[in-house]
Amino acid sequence: MTFNDLGLSPEVLRAIEDAGYQTPTPIQEEAIPFVLMGRDVLGCAQTGTGKTASFTLPMIEILASGRSRARMARSLIMTPTRELATQIAENFETYGKYHKLSMALLIGGVSFEDQNAKLDRGVDVMIATPGRLLDHFERGRILLTDIKILVIDEADRMMDMGFMPDVEKIVSLLPPIRQTLFFSATMPIEIRRLADKFLMNPKEISITPKTAAAETVKQFLATVENKDYVKRDTLRKLIRSEDIDNAIVFCNRKRDVDTLNRSLQKHGFKAASLHGDMTQPARLETLEAFKNSDTQILVASDVAARGLDLPKVSHVFNFDVPLHAEDYVHRIGRTGRAGREGRALTITTSADKKFLAAVEKFIGKKIEFISIEGVEETDAIIERPQSVRRKKGSTKKTPERKGRATKQKSEKISKETSPLRDSGGPAIEKRPKGNSSKPSSKPQRKPEPIEGDIIGMGSHVPAFMLRSCTDKDE
Ligand code: AMP
Numbered sequence: 001m002t003f004n005d006l007g008l009s010p011e012v013l014r015a016i017e018d019a020g021y022q023t024p025t026p027i028q029e030e031a032i033p034f035v036l037m038g039r040d041v042l043g044c045a046q047t048g049t050g051k052t053a054s055f056t057l058p059m060i061e062i063l064a065s066g067r068s069r070a071r072m073a074r075s076l077i078m079t080p081t082r083e084l085a086t087q088i089a090e091n092f093e094t095y096g097k098y099h100k101l102s103m104a105l106l107i108g109g110v111s112f113e114d115q116n117a118k119l120d121r122g123v124d125v126m127i128a129t130p131g132r133l134l135d136h137f138e139r140g141r142i143l144l145t146d147i148k149i150l151v152i153d154e155a156d157r158m159m160d161m162g163f164m165p166d167v168e169k170i171v172s173l174l175p176p177i178r179q180t181l182f183f184s185a186t187m188p189i190e191i192r193r194l195a196d197k198f199l200m201n202p203k204e205i206s207i208t209p210k211t212a213a214a215e216t217v218k219q220f221l222a223t224v225e226n227k228d229y230v231k232r233d234t235l236r237k238l239i240r241s242e243d244i245d246n247a248i249v250f251c252n253r254k255r256d257v258d259t260l261n262r263s264l265q266k267h268g269f270k271a272a273s274l275h276g277d278m279t280q281p282a283r284l285e286t287l288e289a290f291k292n293s294d295t296q297i298l299v300a301s302d303v304a305a306r307g308l309d310l311p312k313v314s315h316v317f318n319f320d321v322p323l324h325a326e327d328y329v330h331r332i333g334r335t336g337r338a339g340r341e342g343r344a345l346t347i348t349t350s351a352d353k354k355f356l357a358a359v360e361k362f363i364g365k366k367i368e369f370i371s372i373e374g375v376e377e378t379d380a381i382i383e384r385p386q387s388v389r390r391k392k393g394s395t396k397k398t399p400e401r402k403g404r405a406t407k408q409k410s411e412k413i414s415k416e417t418s419p420l421r422d423s424g425g426p427a428i429e430k431r432p433k434g435n436s437s438k439p440s441s442k443p444q445r446k447p448e449p450i451e452g453d454i455i456g457m458g459s460h461v462p463a464f465m466l467r468s469c470t471d472k473d474e
Helices: 011-019 026-036 051-063 084-093 112-121 130-138 157-160 164-172 189-198 228-241 253-267 282-292 326-333 352-361 399-418
Strands: 041-044 075-078 101-106 125-129 149-152 179-185 205-208 219-223 247-251 270-274 299-300 313-318 342-348 368-370
Touching: 011 051, 011 084, 011 179, 026 051, 026 179, 026 205, 041 051, 051 075, 051 149, 051 179, 075 130, 075 164, 084 101, 084 125, 101 112, 101 130, 112 130, 125 130, 130 164, 157 179, 157 189, 164 189, 179 189, 179 282, 205 219, 205 368, 228 313, 228 342, 247 253, 253 270, 253 299, 270 282, 313 326, 326 342, 326 352, 342 352
Parallel strands: 041 179, 041 205, 075 125, 075 149, 101 125, 149 179, 219 342, 219 368, 247 299, 247 313, 270 299, 313 342
Antiparallel strands: none
């Protein structure tokens, strides 16, 4: 498919050609015709898929007819951050260069006066962060009753940053008859509920990020005990054993970002944290320090790192296995430089079985183990996610025997296969075949219940639990 097939005008096509784009990306192919038809769109796509052009290009077409009135914008794009708002504004300038559309960028850090002057003249496109938009509204500087198109971009990130109450308030001030385009990189249940509330019969588009990035990145797993201090210790050992230029360490929870950062700093690493609760200037300052190599390790949450112009890094460490498999691909895609392969190392515990299995399914391959010098073998090798529960009466190895067996195997494999041995790095262990059926090396660990088992009932299930809820009492 070419851009000519999408129903765009010659002016927009010329601007696309000037931008040097040859073919539309999948989300552009799918979304543009529906936006031009006036349909609502629910897009599950992240930065890098070309999603911005998927809504800016058709919006330029739609807004080309009609005129704005003073203080009444005709379209509104809400984004979580200033950077994203600025990028969208740049997109409008690039693709709208042969149109005369007016635009206002309502973000913090820019004087209200300049923004007011623009709004007073009337704008076709208003690009705003929710807080600044509400400020303008509450000061009586804008009317939202003429909004025909609403775009909510990076909805999951807005939620993570605590903007959703503001977003809901703003949406309640808009005319109910409008076109709404809603984008989110992930679609957890809370986001889905909001989408159902804001959209009418939307065209749903889901773009799976390419897993190709994963091919250029060497990926490893370090399996340890599910204790934060063990994970932190493992991370330090991993960092020390790798030849690092700079690295991003991803955590699943915001609160862990600061804790881990403090711990790394305490152990002498040049680390800094990046998460959604930080003020804009603090985030920019942190990024600048990372880009200048004043900071070597950036500890970040997914949402804070998404959409930011981070330099390519030599290493990505996943302090936790991400809860959404696609985030894994996004995280490891931060590594890899010209002439040098990226390395992504993920710390995993028995608690991550389900998520690790989802990641491996998503990338379509198993991730290799890495054994870490200084981490006890008993900690380093535990059950694989696919492990089967040991049957009653099966012969148990004693902890000593088991430790010895594991160690011997690990040494053998690392001598034979480790590409890092020569450079003094850690032994890289190939996933031992059939490892999944081995008993856990943690002798005290209770076998985890297999999904579907009824716990604590023995083989007897009381009759009342087996009765269907529609059965009537006799
Ligand atoms: P986005 O996902 O909107 O952040 O876009 C990611 C990058 O892809 C931006 O730098 C765009 O300029 C670029 N881009 C968008 N559409 C295309 C296209 N059809 N062909 C090539 N590059 C594109």
